Amino acid sequence: MFEGLTGRLGDIFDRLTRRGALSEEDVGAALREVRIALLEADVALPVVKQFIAGVKEKAVGQEVLRSITPGQMVVKIVHDHLVEMLGSASEGINLEAAAPVPILMVGLQGSGKTTSTAKIALRLKTRERKKILMASLDTRRPAAQEQLKILGEQVQVATLPIIPGQQPVEIAKRAMQMGRQEGFDVVMLDTAGRLAIDDELMAEVAAVRDATKPVETLLVVDAMTGQDAVTVATNFQDRVGITGIVMTRIDGDARGGAALSMRQITGKPIKLLGVGEKVDALEAFHPDRIAGRILGMGDVVSLVEKAAENIDKAEAEKLAKKMEKGTFDLDDMANQLKQIRKMGGMGGMLGMLPGIGKIKNQLKDANIDEGILKKQEAIISSMTKAERRNPDIIKASRKRRIALGSGVQVQDVNRLLKQFQDMQTMMKKVKKMGQKGFMRQGLAGLLPKGKGFP
Numbered sequence: 001m002f003e004g005l006t007g008r009l010g011d012i013f014d015r016l017t018r019r020g021a022l023s024e025e026d027v028g029a030a031l032r033e034v035r036i037a038l039l040e041a042d043v044a045l046p047v048v049k050q051f052i053a054g055v056k057e058k059a060v061g062q063e064v065l066r067s068i069t070p071g072q073m074v075v076k077i078v079h080d081h082l083v084e085m086l087g088s089a090s091e092g093i094n095l096e097a098a099a100p101v102p103i104l105m106v107g108l109q110g111s112g113k114t115t116s117t118a119k120i121a122l123r124l125k126t127r128e129r130k131k132i133l134m135a136s137l138d139t140r141r142p143a144a145q146e147q148l149k150i151l152g153e154q155v156q157v158a159t160l161p162i163i164p165g166q167q168p169v170e171i172a173k174r175a176m177q178m179g180r181q182e183g184f185d186v187v188m189l190d191t192a193g194r195l196a197i198d199d200e201l202m203a204e205v206a207a208v209r210d211a212t213k214p215v216e217t218l219l220v221v222d223a224m225t226g227q228d229a230v231t232v233a234t235n236f237q238d239r240v241g242i243t244g245i246v247m248t249r250i251d252g253d254a255r256g257g258a259a260l261s262m263r264q265i266t267g268k269p270i271k272l273l274g275v276g277e278k279v280d281a282l283e284a285f286h287p288d289r290i291a292g293r294i295l296g297m298g299d300v301v302s303l304v305e306k307a308a309e310n311i312d313k314a315e316a317e318k319l320a321k322k323m324e325k326g327t328f329d330l331d332d333m334a335n336q337l338k339q340i341r342k343m344g345g346m347g348g349m350l351g352m353l354p355g356i357g358k359i360k361n362q363l364k365d366a367n368i369d370e371g372i373l374k375k376q377e378a379i380i381s382s383m384t385k386a387e388r389r390n391p392d393i394i395k396a397s398r399k400r401r402i403a404l405g406s407g408v409q410v411q412d413v414n415r416l417l418k419q420f421q422d423m424q425t426m427m428k429k430v431k432k433m434g435q436k437g438f439m440r441q442g443l444a445g446l447l448p449k450g451k452g453f454p
């Protein structure tokens, strides 16, 4: 559903993340484009305005972590704001009440109400081991009650026996009674829909609500109807009161704006998403995952989070000093290896960057993976303290012992010592050039030319 928006935002952030340093103007220009992208995705204007203002406020004057670019930081801020707009935490169905817990399903005709009722029943049955009773209160559309009965058979969930001629409130009461008598945990009440909102529909739903006191009143809306879905939700919220939203047909090509505006405008959470016609095509709504999907930035966001979590600033400072003094030893190297492993290894770290798939495969070929990192750590820990400080003293017989002790081949030990030597040579260079000079030249050497680094 979010493809269009994802593509637009991807382009904007691609340009942004390639810059080494960002001015307020850069952020401003990028946010103007984000604003257009959101509007084109059919997000309601007041929501867009509030969103942009919030991001701007956070982005200006934000401290940028050492290991990431300002552009990546902005992506993270936009992401966090999206999550906030979508409702922060994922909210499940509330079953906190004495059994049988009544759940009222409401919405317009054709929104996917009946299908969603069966989907939710199946989910509660299999995931929460609940005993569910479903009842159709739709006395207007011929065969509506029959449709629920067939779905019930399909998902193997009980349905209330149909008594022709009975009215919605009576059916609801009968369902609750059967629920109590036969020990059901949950009673799902599928109300009738209309083509549009009308007073009669609202009065009927309100009467059922008053007769059953539902713990959840879930509004089913069709994502394909865009901003209309938000209007429908506002209406139901004002006139009957809802506790959550089930958005269906997100497997279609809706532009996503409705999902983005829903929480902000109605104040009610989207709880579930319908992702297809099959009875198991239902997903929990996770704001963080949806935001990630919308931004489609590989996973710049978790890269930033991991960088913040794992890179200990003080540790980095200490290491830099050691580099300058030339006292970097194998213990320090082991620490470095651990840091890399904590971030999910080279593969994990690189996999989080957009467009890095190809390079990752090359690295795999070059055998830089987590196994190697672990092996190297094991080799170092098989050495004595004196050896770790000065590996020059390690003779051939000790190398064999170390290899044996860490379960590797002698050539692995040799490779590690060679790497260490290379690092020391690099340190000497750093010392000579001064750290800043090295950083500049080192990065320039690593990065493809003309990518906007200063």
Ligand SMILES: Nc1nc2c(ncn2[C@@H]2O[C@H](COP(=O)(O)OP(=O)(O)OP(=O)(O)O)[C@@H](O)[C@H]2O)c(=O)[nH]1
Residues within 6 Å of the ligand: 107, 108, 109, 110, 111, 112, 113, 114, 115, 116, 138, 141, 144, 192, 193, 194, 247, 248, 249, 250, 251, 252, 273, 274, 275, 276, 277, 281
């Ligand atoms: N692709 C897709 N189709 C869905 C989804 N949810 C429901 N449908 C389909 O939408 C159609 C209408 O669904 P119903 O459950 O009958 O709709 P309703 O809201 O109960 O309609 P009324 O009973 O007339 O009020 C059916 O063909 C469903 O299979 C979904 O998430 N994705």
